[in-house]
Amino acid sequence: MSDIASEIRNYAARFKAPRPRTRALSPHLAALEAESIHIMREVAAEFERPVMLYSIGKDSAVMLHLALKAFYPSRPPFPLQHVDTTWKFRDMIAYRDALADALGLEMRVEINEEGLKRGIGPFASGSNLHTQVMKTEALRAAMTRHRYDAAFGGARRDEEKSRAKERIFSFRDAHHGWDPRNQRPELWRTYNTRIGPAESIRVFPLSNWTELDIWQYILEDDIPIVPLYLAAERPVVERDGQILMVDDDRFPLQAGESPQMRRIRFRTLGCYPLTGAIESGAGTVEAIVLEMLTARTSERSGRLIDHDEAGSMEKKKREGYF
Amino acid sequence: MNDMSPAQPPERAALLERLTRAGERGVLRFITCGSVDDGKSTLIGRLLYDSKLLFEDQIKTLEKDSKKHGTTGGDEIDFALLLDGLEAEREQGITIDVAYRFFNTEKRKFIVADTPGHEQYTRNMATGASTADLAIILVDARRGVLTQTRRHTYIADMMGIRHAVLAVNKMDLAGFSRARFHEIVSDYLRVAEDLGFDTITPIPISARYGDNIFTRSDNMAWHDGPTLMEHLEHVETDAAEALEHPFRMPVQWVNRPNLDFRGFTGSIAGGRVAPGDEIVAAQSGKTAKVARIVTADGDLDSAGAGQAVTLVLDREIDIARGDMLADARARPDVSDQFAAEILWMAEEEMLPGRTYLLKAGGQVTPVSVTTLKHKLNINTFEREPGVSLHLNEIGVCNLSTSRAIAFDPYAELRETGAFILIDRFTQQTVAAGMIAFSLRRASNVHSHAMDVTKARRSELKGQKPAVLWFTGLSGAGKSTIANLVEQKLAAIGRHTYSLDGDNIRHGLNRDLGFTDVDRVENIRRIGEVARLFVDAGVIVTCSFISPFRAERMMVRELMEPGEFIEVFVDAPLEVCIQRDPKGLYRKAQAGEIKNFTGFDSPYEEPETPELHLKTADMTAEAAAEEVIEQLIKRGMIG
Numbered sequence: 001m002s003d004i005a006s007e008i009r010n011y012a013a014r015f016k017a018p019r020p021r022t023r024a025l026s027p028h029l030a031a032l033e034a035e036s037i038h039i040m041r042e043v044a045a046e047f048e049r050p051v052m053l054y055s056i057g058k059d060s061a062v063m064l065h066l067a068l069k070a071f072y073p074s075r076p077p078f079p080l081q082h083v084d085t086t087w088k089f090r091d092m093i094a095y096r097d098a099l100a101d102a103l104g105l106e107m108r109v110e111i112n113e114e115g116l117k118r119g120i121g122p123f124a125s126g127s128n129l130h131t132q133v134m135k136t137e138a139l140r141a142a143m144t145r146h147r148y149d150a151a152f153g154g155a156r157r158d159e160e161k162s163r164a165k166e167r168i169f170s171f172r173d174a175h176h177g178w179d180p181r182n183q184r185p186e187l188w189r190t191y192n193t194r195i196g197p198a199e200s201i202r203v204f205p206l207s208n209w210t211e212l213d214i215w216q217y218i219l220e221d222d223i224p225i226v227p228l229y230l231a232a233e234r235p236v237v238e239r240d241g242q243i244l245m246v247d248d249d250r251f252p253l254q255a256g257e258s259p260q261m262r263r264i265r266f267r268t269l270g271c272y273p274l275t276g277a278i279e280s281g282a283g284t285v286e287a288i289v290l291e292m293l294t295a296r297t298s299e300r301s302g303r304l305i306d307h308d309e310a311g312s313m314e315k316k317k318r319e320g321y322f
Numbered sequence: 323m324n325d326m327s328p329a330q331p332p333e334r335a336a337l338l339e340r341l342t343r344a345g346e347r348g349v350l351r352f353i354t355c356g357s358v359d360d361g362k363s364t365l366i367g368r369l370l371y372d373s374k375l376l377f378e379d380q381i382k383t384l385e386k387d388s389k390k391h392g393t394t395g396g397d398e399i400d401f402a403l404l405l406d407g408l409e410a411e412r413e414q415g416i417t418i419d420v421a422y423r424f425f426n427t428e429k430r431k432f433i434v435a436d437t438p439g440h441e442q443y444t445r446n447m448a449t450g451a452s453t454a455d456l457a458i459i460l461v462d463a464r465r466g467v468l469t470q471t472r473r474h475t476y477i478a479d480m481m482g483i484r485h486a487v488l489a490v491n492k493m494d495l496a497g498f499s500r501a502r503f504h505e506i507v508s509d510y511l512r513v514a515e516d517l518g519f520d521t522i523t524p525i526p527i528s529a530r531y532g533d534n535i536f537t538r539s540d541n542m543a544w545h546d547g548p549t550l551m552e553h554l555e556h557v558e559t560d561a562a563e564a565l566e567h568p569f570r571m572p573v574q575w576v577n578r579p580n581l582d583f584r585g586f587t588g589s590i591a592g593g594r595v596a597p598g599d600e601i602v603a604a605q606s607g608k609t610a611k612v613a614r615i616v617t618a619d620g621d622l623d624s625a626g627a628g629q630a631v632t633l634v635l636d637r638e639i640d641i642a643r644g645d646m647l648a649d650a651r652a653r654p655d656v657s658d659q660f661a662a663e664i665l666w667m668a669e670e671e672m673l674p675g676r677t678y679l680l681k682a683g684g685q686v687t688p689v690s691v692t693t694l695k696h697k698l699n700i701n702t703f704e705r706e707p708g709v710s711l712h713l714n715e716i717g718v719c720n721l722s723t724s725r726a727i728a729f730d731p732y733a734e735l736r737e738t739g740a741f742i743l744i745d746r747f748t749q750q751t752v753a754a755g756m757i758a759f760s761l762r763r764a765s766n767v768h769s770h771a772m773d774v775t776k777a778r779r780s781e782l783k784g785q786k787p788a789v790l791w792f793t794g795l796s797g798a799g800k801s802t803i804a805n806l807v808e809q810k811l812a813a814i815g816r817h818t819y820s821l822d823g824d825n826i827r828h829g830l831n832r833d834l835g836f837t838d839v840d841r842v843e844n845i846r847r848i849g850e851v852a853r854l855f856v857d858a859g860v861i862v863t864c865s866f867i868s869p870f871r872a873e874r875m876m877v878r879e880l881m882e883p884g885e886f887i888e889v890f891v892d893a894p895l896e897v898c899i900q901r902d903p904k905g906l907y908r909k910a911q912a913g914e915i916k917n918f919t920g921f922d923s924p925y926e927e928p929e930t931p932e933l934h935l936k937t938a939d940m941t942a943e944a945a946a947e948e949v950i951e952q953l954i955k956r957g958m959i960g
Binding site: 072 | 616617630741742751
């Protein structure tokens with residue numbers, strides 16, 4: 001973790017004294033970056049209580065990076081909100097805290113204490129209930145308590161079929177619900193930001209980015225990411241074709257199971273018991289991009305929650321999950 | 323499994339070189355128009371498949387779905403299924419919205435807007451087209467140019483797309499016939515030639531088999547034009563063309579981290595800018611020079627259309643969100659009256675005279691359509707007369723805004739010529755608008771200051787002027803109460819006047835009927851008359867059903883704060899029918915009167931009236947007393 005900590009400190013220094021680029025961004029990334037910055041500034045100008053939903057993953061890293069750029073030399077004029085299910089990888093939490101500290105950002109952390117007391121967790125309760133209680137409900141609680149009227153999310157349209165139709169400004173009713181038939185037409189870059197009391201808008205500044213764009217941008221613009229994305233020897237067990245990392249001693253090993261050290265990395269990060277790893281030798285961002293150029297498996301296949309049933313992501317969205 | 327991974331980290335510089343070269347042509351956004359029957363979804367599926375953008379697990383899911391929901395039957399992949407997203411749509415086998423897809427080639431990243439060919443088509447296609455550089459118009463080689471082909475072409479043109487591709491699909495089913503292709507092309511050019519496209523590129527293809535998509539078709543060696551991908555990779559984008567326009571930047575957000583820094587953030591909509599350039603804040607006419615172009619990657623020597631920047635000026639001039647910074651030598655129009663094409667996107671019809679919110683860039687202002695000059699028939703593009711616009715209808719209108727806005731004609735620069743209209747009650751986006759031209763220049767000269775002012779007139783009368791606006795169903799007691807109120811005011815020496823159906827409908831508004839359009843105009847005129855009375859220092863009572871919230875709000879906004887007092891004269895419909903003082907309900911029941919409020923025309927109750935009188939349970943006298951008390955409480959009378 002010491003490498004990443006110094007990487008993060010160097011990163012934060014960039015936004016105190018900017019250094020001119022030595023090499024221009026790829027033109028398509030420059031276009032995507034400008035579009036995202038435009039979206040973020042619209043939100044800052046038109047909402048009273050915006051927030052950035054921050055999930056610690058690579059998409060959040062890019063989203064935060066864009067916010068730091070959009071408002072430079074000001075700080076982003078909104079806090080970050082993390083929903084902590086208490087089952088995140090330890091490296092994620094360490095990265096989150098180091099980053100917030102180095103950048104001097106307000107990081108709000110929401111934990112569903114009631115769910116904790118009830119003993120809800122991915123092993124005890126299954127992925128559906130765990131996600132519902134510790135993630136969806138916690139997020140809704142945070143949205144309500146802080147009365148956020150706009151919330152940035154890092155979702156991309158290329159992630160999953162139902163997201164291809166998501167607006168950049170996605171309207172939510174007073175119960176944080178998403179009605180696919182009651183969304184506003186979105187023309188040009190003219191976003192309708194008007195809402196009624198208790199209604200809110202989810203804003204997806206990375207809508208038009210693909211997974212490869214994200215990685216290429218991380219590479220070209222030197223954005224620090226959680227080390228779990230990079231291949232290393234880690235203790236894992238294999239279950240139902242998924243490689244799971246034994247991140248702490250809450251992992252209940254079944255009879256005959258014992259963690260093996262394997263060279264793995266993660267394409268997405270979430271709750272460690274629900275996040276499948278891939279075997280990979282890609283220990284650098286460069287290697288990941290190269291691997292991406294020849295990848296044959298889409299990233300969401302590593303997320304266990306999507307496999308519960310077809311169209312499950314859409315159901316979760318209607319309930320307020322990101 | 324990991325044997326394929328490189329043992330050594332690749333050479334960073336070489337990789338960056340490769341990636342940057344791969345994306346050198348930036349992003350092209352395009353829209354595909356046509357129905358499933360034309361093979362539109364198959365074409366997009368083919369583009370994703372051939373650009374090797376599908377992962378193995380996605381292909382597996384696709385094969386599984388093809389067996390379950392597919393229409394191709396057997397083992398063949400149904401590409402259309404790649405593009406459906408929402409559950410309900412999947413079950414019904416239709417798409418109902420705009421979906422965005424991504425793929426890239428060695429040269430470019432592509433964003434495809436996929437819009438369905440069913441109901442709501444116009445609205446969805448316009449949405450997708452609003453950000454597109456190019457439109458692919460799909461035609462089935464067997465069926466040729468259809469009404470819908472024309473419709474797609476017109477919408478693409480109206481939305482300002484500069485490049486059209488006529489993709490004649492299913493050439494395999496037309497024997498790859500050169501003659502058939504040329505026949506369709508000449509049919510199409512008759513439709514599209516005189517429109518505003520910069521280029522029209524016909525390409526014969528077979529989406530199902532990939533002919534002339536990525537690879538040149540051996541079956542159609544006679545085709546001497548580009549393949550679809552060759553064309554998509556090389557066509558010029560809007561962003562590139564916008565660089566030729568004079569500099570424009572709508573201000574999004576003022577960046578003020580401390581007292582030493584004041585920057586104006588925005589995305590450059592047109593042209594270029596460099597330190598030293600003289601710019602103008604279009605609305606105020608104040609000029610300054612650009613001192614710095616600030617970004618988090620250091621200051622820039624210049625910036626152009628498409629870039630998001632922060633400008634620091636050499637002097638302090640008053641600039642806020644909504645202002646447009648522009649080249650001082652080539653300024654945009656600034657006007658509160660202009661002509662525009664409007665595409666109506668809401669279930670509730672557009673009524674001339676009604677107030678909506680207009681949003682253009684960061685500018686938001688109340689607006690109304692003053693004249694609907696004509697509608698455009700989307701199938702023939704012929705002009706038709708009309709009094710209102712319904713869902714998916716297009717009209718050419720004159721609009722009038724409360725505040726002057728800065729803009730360019732849409733045909734010159736889309737970003738600064740576009741606007742949306744927002745309903746003030748539902749907050750829904752109800753229309754897309756494209757500005758054609760300014761109707762007059764807004765002048766910064768204020769109207770003549772009158773020697774005798776409203777304040778002076780009020781002073782002479784010893785009262786504060788006001789509008790007492792009585793709204794409610796016919797028979798609720800509006801005129802009766804207003805009459806009593808006027809008597810009471812006169813008794814204490816106040817100057818009053820009453821407006822009601824009798825003195826308005828028979829004179830000023832005798833040309834108006836009772837359609838929704840006429841009702842809106844009726845109230846607009848009454849509002850203007852009431853304003854003149856208030857200006858004269860008079861307390862004016864207005865007794866009108868005035869069924870729509872929007873128009874009551876419009877009148878309220880004509881007055882100064884506190885001058886408009888909305889009195890909701892509230893009686894249940896049954897009570898009003900029973901009273902029926904003018905016998906109108908009886909006639910409505912007999913079908914002799916149409917559009918009667920409460921009967922076959924809606925009444926929208928006030929949400930927060932200044933006074934709510936429930937007349938079923940009180941006498942008119944008591945109601946009038948309450949109004950007087952209200953006036954005393956508000957300090958309108960002593």
